[in-house]
Amino acid sequence: MQPKSKYVIVISYDAFSKDNWESAKSKPHLAELIANGASTDSLKSVYPTLTYVIHSSYVTGVYPNKHGVFHNNPFQPFVPENDQAWHWFRRDIQEPTVYEAAGKKGLKTAGLLWPVSGNANINYNIPEIKAVKNENQALKILKSGSKLFTLTMEMKYGKVRQGIEQPYLDDFTTLCAVDTIKKKKPNLLLMHLIDLDDTKHIHGTKNPQIENVIDRMDRRIGDLVQAAKDADIYDETTFIIVGDHSQLDVQYKAYLNRLFYDEGLIYEHNGKWQWRAYIQGAGGAAYLHLQQGDAEAEKLALSILDNAAQHGAYGIEAILSTEKLNELHVSRQFRYMIEAREGYAFEDDHLQEAVVDLHAIGKKYATHGYMPNKPNYTSNLIISGSNVIAGSDIGEVCVVDIAPTIAYILNLDFPDTDGRALTEIFK
Template identity: 70%
Template structure:
C-alpha cells in the first residue's frame, strides 16, 4: 500500500482580502480548481501567530494548550529582546508531531512556531537569537543538528538574516530538498513573507501583489518537488492562512496611564508594576500582581474611563465570562480589544497615543477578535482523495490538526476541532 503524505503550508496572513488576486495565480488556481476551499477560516483569540500555530497542531483552543501569546510575560523588556514561546514544551496539549512520531512516521518542520526541541525527524525550528545569543548555535541546539547543518551548507547563502524575501526563499529551497531526499509523511512549514510585508507596508498596494506572486512560485516549487520525488499522487496539500491584518494609524500605550496613576513606578531606577498591560497587537492582557485587589480595581476604573475617551481606541473590555466563550487562557480576568485603526503597545514612558501617520509611517497588525468584520483567512485542501471544487464554508483554526490526523490515520485524541471529512471522497 502506498504511503500517505501530508504537506501543510502555513501561509502567514493569507486572508480573505487576498483571495481574489491569489486564485488567479497559476499554482494556487490549479489547487483551488482541484480542491476544497474556503475564505472563512475563523481564528483564535488573540489572533497571534504562535497562539494559532499551537491550535493548529493540537486541535485545541488556548485555554487548553496554554500558549496565550507569542511571548511569555516579560514586563519592561524590549520586544526585540524578549523570548518567545519557541519550545514544544510550552504547549500543554498533545500535538500532531508527537502523535506521528509515536506511530513511526517521518516528520519534518521548517520555521514552524513552537517546535523547538520537538520530536520531529527533520526540524529547523522558528527560533531567534536575543540578547547577544548566536543564531546558528541556538537553532542547532533546539532542532535537528545534522539536518540543519546540511541545509545551512547547501542553502545558507540564500538567507540575509530574517529579511524577506530571502528567508522564505531559503525555507522553500530546504523544503524542496527535504521532499525529494527525505520524503516525510508529515511536513509542516511556515512562510512569512506576506505577514512581514503587511506589517511593514500595510495591507494594500503593489507590494501585496508582489508577495502573492512570490508565494505562488514557492508553492509551485513545493508541488513540483513531490512530483520529482514520486510522492505527488499520495500527497494531500493543506495551505492555510492563520489570521488577517488590519491597517493601524494609532498606537496606544495604556501602561502610560498606569504609570501616571502610580501603578507602574520606579525604585532606584528599576521599574516595578502592580498592574501591566501586555499588548497583543489588536488585543491586550491585563496582568495584576497576585492578591493586589486594590490595584485591580483602580486599573479597571482607569480602563473604563479610557474606553469612553475616543482617543484611546478601546472597543471592548472583555471580562471572564466573555473570555470563557472565546476559549481564552483562564489565568486572565481582563482583556482589551482595540478598534480598527488602533493597536496596543507596552511601553510606559511613551505618550499614551501616538499617531504614526503623522510620523510618516505605515503599519498593520493582527491580534484582534475573530469577529472583526471580514477578518477571516483562507484554506485550500487538495490531493488524491479530495472532492474537487467544493466550498467548505465556515471552518476553524482548531479543525486543522484533526484534519491532518484524519488524512494520516493518526489518533490525535480529544480536541476542540473536528476533521473536515466533508472535503474528502
C-alpha cells in the same frame, strides 16, 4: 481505516487572509490546487489572533485555554520588544501534537521554521527561533533543532538567506522544503512562510507590494508541488495551505501602560521598574496583568481603563471580563483583556506618550491580534489532493480543525480535540 494519503504537506501562509483571496486564486499554482481540491476564505482563528497562539492550535486541535500558549511572547514586563523571548519551544505547548501522533505511528516528520517547535520530537527540524541580546543565531537553532539536518541545509542553502530579511528567508525555507521532500519524503511536513505577514506589517494591507508577494508565494507553492512530483509522491500527497490570521491597517498606537504610570500603578523603586497592573500588548488586543491579591490595583486599573474607553482617543473597543474570555477560550490565567478598535493597536511601553499617530510621523503599519469575529477578518484554507472532492467549498471552519483533519488523512490516533476532521471534503 486506510490513510487518505501517505503524505501531508502543510504550508502555513502567514497572514493569507480573505482580502487576498481573489488575487491568490488567479495565480497558476494556487488556482490548480483549488481546482483539484477544497477551499474557503472563511477560516476563523482563535483569540488573540497571534501567530504562535494559532500555530499551537493548528497542531493540537485545541483552543489556547487548553494548549497554554496565550501570546507570541511569555510575559516579560519592561523588556524591550526586540529583546523578548518568544514561545519558541515545544515544552510551552501543554497538549499532545499531531506530529507526535505521526511519530508514534512510525511516520517521518519534518518542521521548517514552524513556530513553537524548538526541541520538538520531529525527525527533520529547523525550528523558528531568533537570537536575542548576545545569543548566537546559528548555535541557538542547532541546539533546538535536528543538528545534522540543520547543518546540511545551512551548508547547501544558507547563502540564500540574509538574516530574517524577506524574500530571502522564505526562499531559504522553500529550498530546504524542496530538498527535504525529495530526499527524505516525510509523511508530515510542516512549514511556515512569512513574506506576506512581514510586508503587511511594514507597508499596510493595501500596498502594491502585496501583489508581488502573492506572486512569489505562488511560485514557492509551485516549487513544493513540483518537488512532490519529482519525488514520485504527488498522487499520494495532500497539500494544506492555510492562513493563520488577517491584518488590519493601524493609524494609532496606544500605550495604555502610560496611563498606569501616570497613576502610580507602574513606578520606579531602588532604580528598578515595578508594576501593580501592567498591559501586555497583543496588537489588536491586550492582556491586563494584575499582581495577585492586589484588589486596590485591580479597582484602580479598571477605573483607568473604563475612563479611557469612554475617551475614544485611546482606541478601546471593549474591556472583556471572565465570562467573555471563557466564551472565547482564552487562557484561564487572565480575568481581563482589552480589544482595540479598528485603526488602533496596543503596545507595552510605559514612558511613551499614551497615543501616537503613525500617519502624522509618516509611517504605515498593519497588525493582527484582534477578535476573530471582526468583519472580513477570516483567513484562507486550501486542502488539495487526489483524495479530495475537487471544487468543494469548505465553508466556515476554525483553525482547531486543522490537526484533526491531518490526523484523519494519515489515519492517526488523535482524540480529545476541540476541532473536528473535515471528513466531508474527502472521497
